[in-house]
Amino acid sequence: MQSNNFQERNEERWRELELLLSKLENKSATPSEAAKFPELFRQIAGDLSLAQSRMYGLTLCNRLNQLVIRCYRNLHRQTISGWHRIGDFFVRGFPQLVREEWKLFWFCNFLFWVPVAVMWLSVKIDPRWAQALLGPEGMMQLEMSFGSDERMSGRDEFTENFRMFAFYIGNNVSIDLRIFASGVLAGVGPLFFVVFNGLHMGAAFGYLDHIDTPMRLVTWASGHGFIEMIGMIIAGMGGFLLGMSVIRPGNRTRKEALKRGAHRGVLLLLGAVVMTFIAAIIEGYWSPLEIHPLIKNSAGLAFAILICAYLAFAGKGRYET
């Protein structure tokens, strides 16, 4: 059969399909019309196969190729399957994923908390370390905010709280995203960011410990600090999943490993971003409140225990994915 014959014979069917496709694309197809779609798709897939193997020419093959791609896109179009899937992820999937990667979780915690402790001690012994890390301006600011009992006022206005909330979102969530993305460069990014943040935090606490007491900073950060740190650490895990798949792909090809690492890592990142988001809300609205330190600290402690319990137990047992 010649190309022209082939075209003439099937032209009507192709036109019908084109019409149906445009109806599907602007969502005006009736159910009975839509039901015909899979059959028409299979037929045109066959037509394309035939046209390709019989070399019916570029124009015809191109046209059929584009049609098949359009069909394919419509058949495989994803619809957001509702909020329950997102809810399910946070109730079960996310803590499960963190537990599955428990080695990485403790490794990232190690990378963060050890520098905190080391720097805290070093600064307490020799405050010049703080100078190197925080700089004179950072030290001044710390001293002003947390050094004495005279606190800066003016944070209790709603609008100012909103500005700070926005700032924390912009700043901290961006850091999470960068930590994750830079993980693809063999994990160098998360390594740097997590350790550096640890050193910085250690220096701040150490410096306040040196001049007076770190308790005021502890009280201030008690509500948001823990969830923010864990969020950053989990973003680091996501980054390392990317990095590890490049460094040590195991029995997969690097490309395959990277694909898998990215799809798992991005889920960790999603959880981390939500945690950082919650931390920003607390930091914007709860942390500046003038409440008795004892109440604030116990609330912070309770919240931290809650987070630990969530990561350790949520989605355990009974459920199967």
Place this chain on the structure above:
Amino acid sequence: MEGKLDTLQKNEIAEGVDIRLRVAGPTIRAFACLIDFVIQVVVLIILRIALLMLAIVSPELYEGLIILVMFAIWWLYTVVFEASKLGATLGKLMLGLRVVQSSGAPLTLQHSVIRNLLRVADMLPVGYCIGLASCMCTRNFQRLGDLAADTVVIYKDPKINPALLKMPLLHAQQAEPLVPTSPLTREEQEAIVKYADRVVDWSPDRQQELAGHAKTLTHQTGPSGVMRLLGIAKWIRSHS
């Protein structure tokens, strides 16, 4: 398959047929990126002007909103547009590009998040150097974000020269069918038939230059080489 003849990427789909995606190179993608950047900046400027009244009433609220808007424009713009039904950012849309999974299926949110977050890594150290290097090293011009998300940027509707549609085989019809002197692989047959299909698209010099590559088959160069190659194409077409 040995070396690739073009930028078409073959994919077999579940229906058992190969679809061919025409992947887009770094240059056109850079232009799309530039358009997106201009759009982002313009939107931000417009929003700043629109919110100017607010800035007078409450500077803190204004500042906070601007930070959130900048965050959204910078991180979410590409993610949302590429995960949407459009499957492309506005810049890509204007240049006729589209992002798809390398199987040809549309992106899911997860794919879009991965490929657009890793943009940060691709931009390092300056001006998408890593991304460009990665594009050069992969068959389908994939930057790191594309590799991780398993996506490709393709032309939505590859353009066909209108001249081809009007007189598809005019040139080739003049040629006499010619039996090839040696057996040809399927790939070679396809290449020759495609040559005949597109020959009207090129200047005579280009026609001869390309036909010259098949000299071992046609035994001639110049205009007669072209005619002989077209003859072989005609023979293949009538015998397949």
